[in-house]
Amino acid sequence: MEIQELQEEIRRKKREKDVVILAHYYQQPEIQDIADFVGDSLELSRVAASAPQGTILFCGVRFMAETAKILSPDKKVLTPYPQAGCLLADMAEPRQVEEAKKAHPTARVVAYVNVYAEIKALADIICTSANARKVMEKIEGEKILFVPDRNLGAYHARAVKGKEVLLWDGYCPIHERITPASIDRVKEKHPDALVIVHPECPPAVTEQADFVGSTSQLLRFVEESDATCFIIGTEAGILHQMRKKAPDKEFLLPDPIPVCDQMKMITLERVYTSLKEDIYPVTVEETIRVKAEKAIRRMLEL
Ligand code: SF4
Known part of the structure; x- marks a missing residue:
């Protein structure tokens, strides 16, 4: 058909x-x-x-x-x-998380929603890319074990005062491949474009971006911004809704284009x-x- x-x-x-x-x-x-x-x-x-x-x-x-x-x-x-499946979710196995909990008995486990049910069941609380900072701030205790995304965890932990945040060594390979060079290659041809990225991107990317946000926050940003051209640091599929919501604006992707095969x-x-x-x-x-x-x-x- x-x-x-x-x-x-x-x-x-x-x-x-x-x-x-x-x-x-x-x-x-x-x-x-x-x-x-x-x-x-x-x-x-x-x-x-x-x-x-x-x-x-x-x-x-x-x-x-x-x-x-x-x-x-x-x-x-x-x-x-x-x-x-999800290559990021695959990076945290229940046995490993159980061992980490034993090694850090006073730590509260904050799990990003991008984990399988078994890991969610081992967590004290779940967070999303939009609310991770708030969750880290509000959860009781002074020590946090953040699983599984080290980039997202590091991005939000920067702003959390008075807590020790232990980061799991996981990452989304699709966002990890978004590098300053992959953005610069596009920016060279479009110097006025705003760079807006997802917090699963590496710190070298989030630190230089004009805006960092979850998929929903990125969508809202392009709708509300006065800018007309954007380089989008997340998976390519998001452009479909961006083009619908802001049809007169231009959306570009890093080079190479981030695509999640899963x-x-x-x-x-x-x-x-x-x-x-x-x-x-x-x-x-x-x-x-x-x-x-x-x-x-x-x-x-x-
Ligand atoms: S882009 Fe794909 S691999 Fe990366 S977190 Fe999302 S589903 Fe997982």
């Missing part, structure tokens, strides 16, 4: 089967266009929890669909391709098959789910 035909078929089927389709900003444009909601992982999980539909088809990587299941245990959550494993064909055949349901073992939900809810209460 052609793309448009497939999209029409997906729209028809989701109405017929009463399914809500959620898509992350890093999904392919043709998938974002058939979604009922496009957002960051936590926004989407909150939408999933309040949506009236009994089935959620989550177009994103596995930890995102798991987060939706953790917050909506009574709903059916489908992922079009369960093998779509996110791109979700294709329109796989979404269609998932919808048609009710595959693949996401499951989270109940004791893990309950602990993970507690850590997420602690963040939401802040």
Whole structure:
């Protein structure tokens, strides 16, 4: 089937089967266009929890669909391709986190939402790229073990006073490849462009950027800014919503272009098959789910 035909078929089927389709900003444009909601992982999980539909088809990587299941245990959550994982989430294994907790018994574990359910269950509290600083400031205790993203942790820890923050040695390889040189190559040709980046980028990039923010914050920034040209330091998929929200502005990507192959494993064909055949349901073992939900809810209460 052609793309448009497939999209029409997906729209028809989701109405017929009463399914809500959620898509992350890093999904392919043709998938974002058939979604009922496009957002960051936590926004989407909150939408999933309040949506009236009994089935959620989550177009994103596995930890995102798991987060939706953790917050909506009574709903059916489908992922079009369960093998779509996250290279950052893979960098923290439960056994390693348990050992680190034993080595630092007074440390509170703050886990970035980009981890699997087992790690969320071991955390005291979850954070997002937008609220990590606030979470670090508000959590009781003077020592924090921040997992798994060292760049995001370092960026926010800089502003947190009176606390020791131990950083896990993980990183997102896609954002790690955004370097000052990869931005300068584009900036040379567009000297007036504002550089706006995600905090998963390395410190050498965040320190020189004009603005640092989560995907939702970057989107809001380009809409509200008076500037007309931007170099976007995050995964290429975000440009689809930026172009929709600010069609008269110009958006450029670092060279080489940051693309997450895991996110791109979700294709329109796989979404269609998932919808048609009710595959693949996401499951989270109940004791893990309950602990993970507690850590997420602690963040939401802040
Ligand atoms: S962009 Fe990085 S953090 Fe996001 S899903 Fe891909 S590997 Fe994981």
